[in-house]
Amino acid sequence: MKDPNHRNSEHEVLTPIPDTHVPSGRPTEQTAAGVQTPVPATAKDSGGGSEAQTVLEIAAPPWPKTPAGPATLDYLVSPAALTATVSNDHEPRSGLPNGMLLQPGTVLANRYEIIKVLGEGGMGAVYKARDMELEREIALKVIRPELANNPEILHRFKQELILARQVTDRNVIRIFDLGEAGKIKFITMEYVDGESLHQILRQRGKLEVAEAVDVMEQVASGLAVAHREGIIHRDLKPGNIMRDRNGRVVVMDFGLARTLSGDGLTQTGAMLGTIEYMSPEQAQSTELKASSDIFTTGLILYELLSGKTPFHAESVIASLLKRTRERAIPLSEIDKSIPGVLSNIVSKCLEKDPSRRYQTAEELLADLRVWQGKSGAAKVSASSAAFWMNRIRELPWTRVAGTGLLIVLTAAGVAWYVIARQRAAKAPHNPITVLVGDFQNNTGDTLFENTLEPMFNVALEGARFISAYNRGSAREAAAGLPKPSQTLDEQTARLVAVKQGISAIVTGTLNKEGSGYALSVQAIDAVTGKTLARANVNAASKDDLLLQVPKLAVPIRKALGDETPKSAQLQQEEGTLSTSSLEALHQYGQGMELQFQGKPDAALQAFSKAAQLDPNFARAYSGMAAASGNLGKLQDAENYAKQAMQHVDRMTERERYRIRGMYYVWSQNWQKCVEEYSTLLGQYPADNIGHANLAGCYARLLDMPKAMEAAREGLQITPNDLTARMNFALYACYASYFESCEQGAKNVLQINSSDEEAFLILAYSQLGQNRLAEAAETYQRLEELSADGASLGMAGLGDLSIYQGKFSEAEQILEKGAAQDLAGKNAGAAASKLLMLGYAELSSGKNAAAAVAADRAVASSQSAKVRFVAARTYIATGQIAKAQKLADGLGGDIQASHQAYAKLILGEIALQQKNANQAIQAFTEAKNLSDTWIGRFDLGQAYLQAGAFTEADSDFDRCIKRRGEALELFMDDAPTYSYLPPVYYLQGREREGLKSPDFADSYRAYLRIRGQSTEDPLVSEVKSKAAH
Structure with missing residues (x-):
């Protein structure tokens, strides 16, 4: 589900702001045993704000006090009355309105330095602290000293340590130890930043x-x-x-x-x-x-x-x-x-x-x-x-003996009512997927090869709960069986169906009888081999045979659970695949086969011939639209879809929804696309094409959680379909659900251990979980699979090197990869690598080289992505005129995404010229056209330059939460995760501007990624700021 005309990202303009950070460190003096407490802060240097990393709520002992917060039977009581501090006379005090929490800078047990309070309650408080011995941040849970002698409270406190230690899982908080400093008892545990x-x-x-x-x-x-x-x-x-x-x-x-x-x-x-x-x-x-x-x-x-x-x-x-x-x-x-x-x-x-x-x-x-x-x-x-x-x-059946006949009648009436309602509002039939195998052609006439099966598929799908499995995908699965097969005979179709989790298959036989024909079909349970239904028709001629095929589907649909009357089914199918030419139908079937074989040029010819033979054949035009789209001829695809819709009266309801949805795909009207496929699925919930395309349209709208959800719904219909599994995994990564993404990719690789796309998605999931060494290994394995795999793997390794600040290494990988792509006539992949090469060179200050790389990319491809990213490179290197020309071209395109790119380029120009307000306006206009990850990144930079730190924080926060989109910003198999690290640097600057006490956390996040880089010019500055 990739679209070469989509999304964006980038970081180039980094505008300095005044250093407004006020150091928070203060001298300390020794107090209670094992405790150091800081000299009280003045109003000037005390920190404000709230802490989003609250670790937990602490319940007070069960005495009757006025509850504060969530009502519990372990009542939460006033922190002012029931929390404690350590005073200079070494004795804990309680009941004071202020100053009772451990102050930042306090050191417990000569090891744990208090950073700030995270939460407080009746039993004590929880702090963010630094373990000075192991140099890590922890959470520290302190019990009130006056409660430490209460056996039940102390037991409960220890119970948390004992039981939590028995449970070792990444989804359970890790408890480290139970400690004591003077009269303060505490538990140390994992600090959760969230x-x-x-x-x-x-x-x-x-x-x-x-x-x-x-x-x-x-x-x-x-x-x-x-x-x-x-x-x-x-x-x-x-x-x-x-x-x-x-x-x-x-x-x-x-x-x-x-x-x-x-x-x-x-x-x-x-x-x-x-x-x-x-x-x-x-x-x-x-x-x-x-x-x-x-x-x-x-x-x-x-x-x-x-x-x-x-x-x-x-x-x-x-x-x-x-x-x-x-x-x-x-x-x-x-x-x-x-x-x-x-x-x-x-x-x-x-x-x-x-x-x-x-x-x-x-x-x-x-x-x-x-x-x-x-x-x-x-x-x-x-x-x-x-x-x-x-x-x-x-229902109260057991009360009959005690309450008499009235209760009996009442209970019976309730039961009758419930059951009657269930019958009246019968739940929809569970989705069923059916594979129509190759009909055995005993006539010797090749005109019938791959001709009647598509027509039978459409007749079956008149039932709302039936989905016909893609015959092209079935052939691919058949080729992967222990005994590969090129045909979908009964034995092969059953094996494929079982492997793919398909409920039933349909086989057929066509015989010549005198001057006419006899066609019989049977539905078979894929697992047991039991025959579910049989049907046969006789036809006087080839033309008559076309009219008889829909009748065959009636008993098959009934056996599968369809209760639609026969007359309604036949009326429903009037005009379905209707054509006066069997030859046109044959050409359509051939086009479908060629499309699956990855031969869109030949498929387009076959579909075109079908339309020539019967100009009113709607499906011929929809086939031409699909083939043109696969050839990248989007305008042609849109026009052919319009021609298909001119024959709307010769389509089934299901076909109308599908073809209208496809029209919106090719015209890139993603909102209408979502509406059309959502309506289709409301009527035909088993439509796997609808689920797949709805997911794709949500992705183009950058609503990745909904894309993931739609893909999951499709996966439930065909749980073993590789394409459905792949789409789900990819959208899970885009939505930042990296574990689901990883499992999905591994599921595909268990079935096909050499699937290039699955390896790429697996690497994405590992990147998202910060398992960089594993991602590198996955990219290397991808390189070994094929020429295409080598191209993808090198793109991934180059992106990973930039991500880590290894710019020279990235340049070598990407230069070599681009040369190999050009030698292999893969200009698009070469252009993507040249853009990334320019990004690596920009990141290390090689502006002239970066501009040359952009020139080479534009010479290789004129795609919207190439023009957009090249323009950003030109802006960063001062070649504004070149960038403006590319923006003008993109702004003149009809696609909303292209126009959004043009607005972003204009905003970048304004940002480079220190006109933050104009940049904000352009970036906002771009967001209204398409809410892209890179647009949010740009808006954050513009707000930062304008000193609007809160607004900048909002956009940078969105970039981090939507970081799955940064994995592949243009959804074109070109990794771009290296655009993410600058977000943490910029977030650190705006939070420093906000005087956030935790601003250094963002700088530390940057250092966790690029701290080992010897080439990144930002590292020394960031290390200095992170030390505060």
Whole structure:
């Protein structure tokens, strides 16, 4: 799903700003045993602002105080009354309104230097601290000294350390040690640089579906490890779950956790935890099992998806009672955009009866991974049928003996009503994919080869739940079987179907009978080989045979579950693939085969001949549009799509949606494209073409989470289809879901170990997770596969070298790669490498060489991407006239993305000329046309130059959150992740301008990437700033 006329990125203009940083270090004096506390700060040098890296909420002991914050039965009490500090007389004091927290600069146990407070509550506080011995940042949880002698509180404090240490998983907070300094007891743990789900929900209300599931998949992964160790958490809530800047999610605060086999801290009959997120059995103080954590997980996922809690009431107690008596409204009923399968998963988590929930987080995790496309399983265990059976089970049948006939009749009436409603509003049939194999042609007439099968596909797809599997993809799969085959006979079609997870196949036989023909077909269960249905027709002539084919599909569709009456089916198919010429239909079939074989020129000729034979044949024009698009002739593609639409009356409803959608693809009207394919899928949810193209259109709109979601929906229909798996993995990377991306790429490589695109996507996923050595190794393996693989691998290695600040190394790789591409007649790939070569040279101050590289790129290709990036290089090297000329050309193009590029170039010129306001205006106009990653990067630079630090921070923050798009900014197999590091440098500058106390964190992030570079001119400056 690549588009050579898309997206952008770049960093060239870095405008200095005055150094406004005020050092925060202060002298310290020795106080209590093992504790150093700083001299109090004056108003001038005390830091302000809030800390987004809150580690957890701390619950106070269960005494009746006025609650503050989320209502718990371990009430949170006033920090002013219940937190402590260390005074100069070495004795802790409490109950003071101010000055009770450990101050920045305080050193505990001669090892841990307090940086700032992250959170506070009744039991104490959590700090960000520096472990001076190991030179790392940690979180430090301090218990109030006056509570340290309370056996239950101390037990709970130690319990967190003991139980958390038993759970070793990347999605569970790492606890390091229990320490003591004077009368202060503390736990040291991993510092998570990110936000809690509580903060995220407060800021955003709710999350996109894919994002919410990714978060809870990681939560379930951490809980699964805990449950395997026999540990239940008992106090899950958004405040105890954090996501770091790289998307990693961690479960924290095991202070209320207990083992399933041990007594823990609380026996049956006692209730601890946060009311809003309690399970019914926890609220009723009955025995708890792992399924209690599952209920809470469901509550959190419900809230992430809808922005609401399912048991909202006037008070927390009313809410608590509500969940013990009522059932949560299914998510899909309150928000139609939430997929039904996902709604079923959440409903299963929220079953009142614990035995009907997932019994462990591992079971939940398995279903979430199936839904994400990470698992080989075809379907999730949660279903609508199970949901409604559980509702029926809950009807009050057992009360008959005690309440008499009236109750019996009432219960029966309720049951009848539920069942009747289910019948009246029958759930849509589950999607079915069918592979139509090659019909055996016994007539000796080659005119029938690949002619009748496409027509039968269209007839089958008249059923909303049936999707015909692409016959070209099936041939590719057949060529990869242990005994490769070029034909899709019954045996081969079954093997392909089983491998691809296809439900059924259809085979056919055509015989000559006198002057006429006899055509028979049969539907076969792909796994068992059982015949599901047979049908046959007789035709007096070739022309008559064309009219009879749709009739064959009627009994086949019925056997597969279609209840559409025969008359309606035949009326539906009137005009389908209608042509007065069997030869035209044959040419269309040949064009489809040639298209699949990667011969778009020959395919275009075949489709054109079909249109000549029958000028009213709509599908011939749609084939011409597809072939032209594959040849890069976008204007021709758009025109042919328009010609196809002139014959709209000779299309099925499904065809109309598809062809209109394709028209919007070629005309690059991405919003209309989304609307058309969304409407198609509303009517035909099994349409795998619709899912694939909807994902592509979302990607062009740069809505990567929705692109990933649409691709996942398509993957559920054809779970083993390599193209569907590849698209899902790619969009997951673009959406910054790197783990899902990695798993998707590995799934493809398990099936095809030499797939170049899968290796490229795998490298992207490794880059996104900062596993640079692995990414380099993957690029090297890619180089060894083929000439195309070598080109991709060298592009990746060159980009990786720039990313790390190894500019000379990058120049050598890219120069060599461009030469090889030109020798192999691959001008587009050569131009991309020359642009990256210019970027490497710019980064090391070789402006003249960079301009030459841009000239060479423009000479090799006139694509929009090449013109855009070359123009940026010209601006950085002072050749404004050349850049202006390229901007004029792009601005005259009809595509919105090209016009956006032109606006960005004009903004870059203004930025270079120190006209920040004009630059902001141009960049904003570009954003309105296309909200690109590079446009956000440019806006951030312009705001920084204008001194608008808050606005700059917003755009640089978006660049980091959308960093998956930076992997491949133009979606054309050309890696561009090296554009990301400057964002951290620029973010450091604007946060320095904001006087943020953590501004140096951004500089440190830059150094983690390029700190070892001896060529990057920024490194020495950044090291100096990061030292503060």
